[in-house]
Amino acid sequence: MLLKKISGSFHDLKPLISLVFIISSPKYRAFATHQLTPYSTPNPSISNTKSHSNLNHALLQMSIQGLDMKFRDYDALLNECVNSKSLRGGQRVQSHMIKTRYLPPVYLRTRLIVLYLKCEILNDARKVFDEMRERNVVSWTAMISGYTKTGFYSEALSLFVQMLRSGTYANEFTFATVLKSCVGPYGFEYGQQIHSHIVKSPFEFHIYVGSSLLDLYAKSGKPHEARIVFEGLPERDVVSCTSMISGYAQLGLDEEALGLFRTLQRKGMVFNYVTYVSILTALSGLAAFEYGKQVHGHVLRSELTSYIILQNSLIDMYSKCGNITYARRVFDEMPERTAVSWNAMMAGYSKHGLGKAVVELYNKMRDENNIKPDSATLLTVLSGCSHGGMENTGLRIFDEMVCENGIGSIDLSIEHYGCVVDLLGRAGQLERALRFIKEMPFEPNAAIWGSLLGACRVHKNAGVGKIAGDYLLKMEPRNAGNYVILCNLYASDGKWDEVRKMRELMKGTAVKKEPGKSWIELRRTMHTFYASDRSHPRKDEILSKVREISDRIKGFGYCPDLSCVMYDVDEEQKERLLLGHSEKMALAFGMMNVSAEKAIRIMKNLRICVDCHNFAKFVSQVYGREVFIRDKSRFHHIVNGVCLCGDYW
DNA sequence: TTAGGGTTAG
Numbered sequence: 139m140l141l142k143k144i145s146g147s148f149h150d151l152k153p154l155i156s157l158v159f160i161i162s163s164p165k166y167r168a169f170a171t172h173q174l175t176p177y178s179t180p181n182p183s184i185s186n187t188k189s190h191s192n193l194n195h196a197l198l199q200m201s202i203q204g205l206d207m208k209f210r211d212y213d214a215l216l217n218e219c220v221n222s223k224s225l226r227g228g229q230r231v232q233s234h235m236i237k238t239r240y241l242p243p244v245y246l247r248t249r250l251i252v253l254y255l256k257c258e259i260l261n262d263a264r265k266v267f268d269e270m271r272e273r274n275v276v277s278w279t280a281m282i283s284g285y286t287k288t289g290f291y292s293e294a295l296s297l298f299v300q301m302l303r304s305g306t307y308a309n310e311f312t313f314a315t316v317l318k319s320c321v322g323p324y325g326f327e328y329g330q331q332i333h334s335h336i337v338k339s340p341f342e343f344h345i346y347v348g349s350s351l352l353d354l355y356a357k358s359g360k361p362h363e364a365r366i367v368f369e370g371l372p373e374r375d376v377v378s379c380t381s382m383i384s385g386y387a388q389l390g391l392d393e394e395a396l397g398l399f400r401t402l403q404r405k406g407m408v409f410n411y412v413t414y415v416s417i418l419t420a421l422s423g424l425a426a427f428e429y430g431k432q433v434h435g436h437v438l439r440s441e442l443t444s445y446i447i448l449q450n451s452l453i454d455m456y457s458k459c460g461n462i463t464y465a466r467r468v469f470d471e472m473p474e475r476t477a478v479s480w481n482a483m484m485a486g487y488s489k490h491g492l493g494k495a496v497v498e499l500y501n502k503m504r505d506e507n508n509i510k511p512d513s514a515t516l517l518t519v520l521s522g523c524s525h526g527g528m529e530n531t532g533l534r535i536f537d538e539m540v541c542e543n544g545i546g547s548i549d550l551s552i553e554h555y556g557c558v559v560d561l562l563g564r565a566g567q568l569e570r571a572l573r574f575i576k577e578m579p580f581e582p583n584a585a586i587w588g589s590l591l592g593a594c595r596v597h598k599n600a601g602v603g604k605i606a607g608d609y610l611l612k613m614e615p616r617n618a619g620n621y622v623i624l625c626n627l628y629a630s631d632g633k634w635d636e637v638r639k640m641r642e643l644m645k646g647t648a649v650k651k652e653p654g655k656s657w658i659e660l661r662r663t664m665h666t667f668y669a670s671d672r673s674h675p676r677k678d679e680i681l682s683k684v685r686e687i688s689d690r691i692k693g694f695g696y697c698p699d700l701s702c703v704m705y706d707v708d709e710e711q712k713e714r715l716l717l718g719h720s721e722k723m724a725l726a727f728g729m730m731n732v733s734a735e736k737a738i739r740i741m742k743n744l745r746i747c748v749d750c751h752n753f754a755k756f757v758s759q760v761y762g763r764e765v766f767i768r769d770k771s772r773f774h775h776i777v778n779g780v781c782l783c784g785d786y787w
Numbered sequence: 788t789t790a791g792g793g794t795t796a797g
Contacts, residue, residue, distance in 0.1 A: 220788090248788055279789040314790040349791035381792040415793045450794045481795040488796090517796040553797045560797090585797070 197230055207238060209246070216249040225257040232266075244270065248277040255284040273304070279312045282319075291319035295328055310341040317350035326358045345371060349378040356385025361394070376410055384416035387423065395420035396429070409436075411445040418451040425741045425768055427459035428662045450478045457486025460739050460766050460773060477512045484518045489772045491782040493526015500535075513548050520557035525772055527784045529565035533558065552580040559586055563593025564786050568602040584613040588620065595623050596786055600631040611643070618644065618652075626748075655743040656720035658728050667723040676727075683726040684717050691756035699749040721750045721767060725757060728765075737764035745769050745787065755779050 197215070212231060219227035232250060235242055242250075247270050254263035267273070267281045278301040285294035298316045301308065308316070313336055320329030333351060341347045348371045355364035368374070368382045379402055386395035399417045402409075414437055421430045434452055442448055449472050456465035469475070469483045480503045487495040500519045503511055511519075516539060523532025536558050539550065555578045562571035571590055575582050587610040594603030607624045614620055621644045628636040657666040667674060674680060688696070700712045716722075721742050728738035746754075746769040754765050759779030767774040775782040 217788095245788065252788065274788095276789045281789090283789065309789080311790040318791080344790095346791045351791090353792065375791095377792045379792085384792060410792090412793045419794080445793095447794045452794095454795065476794090478795045483795090485795060512795095514796040519796095521797070551797090556797060589797095 197227055207234065207240065209243070212240075212242065212246055213249070216246065216253060220249065220253045220256060223253075223256055225253070225259065228253040228257070244272055244274050244277060248274070248280055251277060251280050251284070255280065255287075258288075260284055260288060260290075273306070275301075275306050275309050275312060278306055279309070279315055282312065283315045286315055286319045291322065291325060294319040295325070298332075308335070308339070310344045310347050313339070313341055314344075314346040314350045317347070317354050320354055321357045326354070329354045329358070343370070343372050345373060345375060345378060349381050352378065353381045353385060356381070356389065359389060361385060361389055361391055376407065376413060379407065380410070380413040380416055383413065384419070387416050387420040390423060392420040392423035396424065396426070409440070411442045411448045414440075414442065415448055415451045418448075418455045422451075422455045422458035424657075424659075424664065425459045425739070426659055426662075426664070427456075427461060427739070428659060430455045430459050446472070446474060446476055446479065450476070450482050453479065453482040453486065457482070457489065458768070460768060462486050462490050462492070475509065477509055477515060480509060481512075481514045481518050484515070484522055488518055488522030488525050489768075490775065491525050491527070491772065491784075493523050493528040493531070496522030496526060497528065497531055497535075511548070513551060513554070516548060516550075517553055517557060520554065520561065524557060524560040524564055525783070525787075527564070527786070529561045532561040536561075552578075552583060552586070555580060556586050556589055559589045560593075563590055563597075566593075566597045568594060568597060568599050572602055572605065582609070584610060584617075587613065591620065591623055591627075595627045595630075598627070598630050600627055600633060600636075603627045604636075652744060654720045656724040657741050658724045658739065660731055665724070665727060667720040667727070669718055669720050674723075674727075680723050680727050680730070681717070683730055684722050687722075687726060687729070687757060687761075688717060688753070691753070691760050694756060694760050696753065696756040699747075699752060716749050719747065719750050721746060722753055725754060725765065729757070729761065729763065734763070737766055739766045740768070742767060742769045745771050746774060751781065751785070751787075755781055 212235065215231050216228065218224070219231065228250060234240075247266055250266045251263045254260075254266065263281065263284055267277060270277060278297065282294045282297050282301070285291070285297065294316060298308070298312070298319075301312070313332065317329060317332060320326060320332065336342050336347060336351070348367055352364040352367040355361070355367060364382065364385050368378065371378060379398070383395045383398055386392070386398065395417065399413075399420070414433060417433060418430065421433065433455075437443060437448060437452070449468055452468045453465045456462070456468065465483060465486045469479060472479060480499065484496045484499050487493075487499065496519055500511070500515070500522075503509060503515065516535075519535055520532050523529065523535065536554070539548065539554075555574075559571050559575060562568070562574060568590070571593065575586055575590065587606045591603055591606040591610055594600070594606060603624065607620065607627075610617075610620050611624075621640050625637050625640045628634075628640065654669040655666060657664050659665075665674070667680075688698075698713050698716050700709060700716070721740055724740045724742075725738060728740060732738050746767055751767075751774065754767060754774070754776050756779065757763055758765050758776045762778075765774075765776040767776070769787070771787050772783065774787070
């Protein structure tokens, strides 16, 4: 929806660059504060609206006064309407103006725009704006802000261009606002042009403008540029700092986010709830449970606990750190919840493969009348059923959704259909999944074909797998993961010609796999391992431990799955490469350092490979260890040789 | 009178 709005009419915009001359002129200056002069003597009974706690009473006074309304009277009434978000009040004031043929000055018309925007009536605000014979920077900025806040970015930018053309200079409010409309793939170019305008304006180092700018760069995937803007600010407050932290966190640069947070913490910065939400996102990414608990402690001491969003982030953090019990405790203790709270809790259960708990919570949510499930709820429930091995329940819930008696009010997106493909795939109904894809009201995307291909790999169905793979390779010719899965699938089916073909294709497209990385937190220190890592100070010890474990579990039936190695090397070399997988090193390191009665918790940036999964299952059985592995897709909770994922991920 | 940072899902 938002993308539609963004991409909608950006292309219709004339390049801003042609307007550089307008605002780069030396005439650019700060504007004098608008001085308000009363147009005539006000009516005390209305002008003192503040003293009337009841707006209706003042509006009644207005009717009684008849034609005798003055600027100050209207001003006072509109002020009260804005404060109390009274749309009806604003409409009555406006009709009174029309009835009495009063021609409101720019200031009052702008107040009306602000009121309508506050009441989220964009069209009425625009109508007032369009009828203005003259406008000032405030009216322009208010209207631009209205479009920005509602996600109509192209309209906001279009108005900005019109404003410059009309000869009105942008001020710090305008720049801070309009930059928000440049977030998104199509807007960045405009953002850069606006940045060049800002550089020539007196507002380059304004803290609001700077925060907007750095946020734009961060959200456009340019953390380096964002940091330059951040460092260039003459002063930094909690918002600009939070913007930088959240920019890092949203780009997955969790360590950088944590580093900046800790630096600011040492400097004594007082954070607010948004900062904590942002740092919790980074800690969720890192699965840094100990840090997370520490931050939770700060939150409790800082009296910020009443923020629902912050509580939601805590639920998310604990569940992504593998501690679903703590997550549930936060959830249970919340005095008030939003749909996001429920969704976050269900998502936690889902990632842990606890499908039953997801459905239980979903039913409870539906029973509570005050919160309505939204489209994210349904995605979570469907994916929860899929992860939890509850295919039939998931399919039943989907049917409920699409039939008339269902929830009905929720728009189904392609992601919902993707979840159904997952469910059918997991249930091994691959032909049915293929038919479902062909019949669904969306054009299948790479995620859908990827999901089907993954299911074909698990159920070893090379026929449907080839169909999905062909589509997928056309859509994502440079995604190495797809070639890897197809290779595995063909290899498991003995189709060596196809395997060779895939390898050739991989070479031809020069695809590169993202390097595998696993990490483990020990006493608040992160130990990170890369595939075939030789950088860790205890590398020799760790690698020999991996070998020792491998030898021991082989005696219990472990057999290295050489099909997981994509390199064209001999079998011995393949086994050596498998032993070098980062999660095996992290697991060995965990066994060396985590006491026997405690579970070993490992994180991996990619999906765990079949061989490492199998390796961990044998470790749990032979050594009697409980192992949690969080991979890109979910948690693997492995006890006594069995993983809760049911070997499907 | 107009302004900057935030949570869940795939």
